[in-house]
Amino acid sequence: xxxxxxxxxxxxxxxxxxxxxxxxxxxxxxxxxxxxxxxxxxxxxxxxxxxxxxxxxxxxxxxxxxxxxxxxxxxxxxxxxxxxxxxxxxxxxxxxxxxxxxxxxxxxxxxxxxxxxxxxxxxxxxxxxxxxxxxxxxxxxxxxxxxxxxxxxxxxxxxxxxxxxxxxxxxxxxxxxxxxxxxxxxxxxxxxxxxxxx
Amino acid sequence: xxxxxxxxxxxxxxxxxxxxxxxxxxxxxxxxxxxxxxxxxxxxxxxxxxxxxxxxxxxxxxxxxxxxxxxxxxxxxxxxxxxxxxxxxxxxx
Numbered sequence: 001x002x003x004x005x006x007x008x009x010x011x012x013x014x015x016x017x018x019x020x021x022x023x024x025x026x027x028x029x030x031x032x033x034x035x036x037x038x039x040x041x042x043x044x045x046x047x048x049x050x051x052x053x054x055x056x057x058x059x060x061x062x063x064x065x066x067x068x069x070x071x072x073x074x075x076x077x078x079x080x081x082x083x084x085x086x087x088x089x090x091x092x093x094x095x096x097x098x099x100x101x102x103x104x105x106x107x108x109x110x111x112x113x114x115x116x117x118x119x120x121x122x123x124x125x126x127x128x129x130x131x132x133x134x135x136x137x138x139x140x141x142x143x144x145x146x147x148x149x150x151x152x153x154x155x156x157x158x159x160x161x162x163x164x165x166x167x168x169x170x171x172x173x174x175x176x177x178x179x180x181x182x183x184x185x186x187x188x189x190x191x192x193x194x195x196x197x198x
Numbered sequence: 199x200x201x202x203x204x205x206x207x208x209x210x211x212x213x214x215x216x217x218x219x220x221x222x223x224x225x226x227x228x229x230x231x232x233x234x235x236x237x238x239x240x241x242x243x244x245x246x247x248x249x250x251x252x253x254x255x256x257x258x259x260x261x262x263x264x265x266x267x268x269x270x271x272x273x274x275x276x277x278x279x280x281x282x283x284x285x286x287x288x289x290x291x
Contacts, residue, residue, distance in 0.1 A: 027269070032279070035280055064222075068215075072211075074249065078210070081255075186246060190242040195238060
């Protein structure tokens with residue numbers, strides 16, 4: 001395969017460039033997935049029935065920690081891609097490991113939050129509001145969970161094969177996915193939590 | 199060591215924290231619903247744009263306009279879906 005050395009490794013072949021573009025197409029479809037979830041949430045958020053409302057169950061502290069952890073992980077994976085571009089494999093792997101650990105911390109807080117909701121009587125079946133809340137948060141959480149496995153698999157490949165056009169391409173695409181999840185979280189943080197507690 | 203921490207990324211991170219802090223004003227100050235929503239809409243979309251440009255390197259290759267075109271088109275579709283539905287189901291128009 002023809003390798004263009006004027007471009008970063010992850011873009012260096014025609015196939016690599018197309019992989020990255022293809023992933024952008026996928027992310028665009030993901031925007032629509034979350035748009036429909038937000039649409040349903042906004043439509044149903046006041047249909048609380050006999051269950052609790054958002055203002056009653058949301059807590060600012062865990063949400064702030066989750067936001068800070070995810071923003072930081074988005075920053076560290078950005079540093080990982082930068083390290084990859086200057087050919088520093090070890091630094092790149094360290095930043096990716098930190099990113100995945102932060103993802104794990106985020107997930108821990110989110111699971112704890114779900115358990116708290118369920119103890120407070122807000123389950124998936126309580127009301128239209130709680131059903132949509134948990135579906136929206138759960139879809140995002142599921143994406144993060146999937147990302148943890150995906151990121152780990154890519155790290156193992158980088159460790160075994162080093163930084164090649166293929167592994168660099170996969171790592172870069174994974175970083176796009178991770179940043180996208182951070183963007184989705186920003187909207188959850190703003191329009192579900194902060195709006196609900198306003 | 200310092201070459202691992204480019205200025206652009208650090209500034210991006212600091213700015214994203216500032217935007218989060220700005221969004222938090224809706225929780226700590228007593229704003230009206232319209233004021234609060236204005237703050238949230240601005241901070242969330244600036245934050246999304248920041249991630250797109252600084253961290254996702256959206257504008258650095260020659261297919262940048264196809265990428266931006268695709269993403270902006272989908273954002274437009276997403277906004278039409280969200281606000282179109284709100285218009286019918288919540289605001290009764």
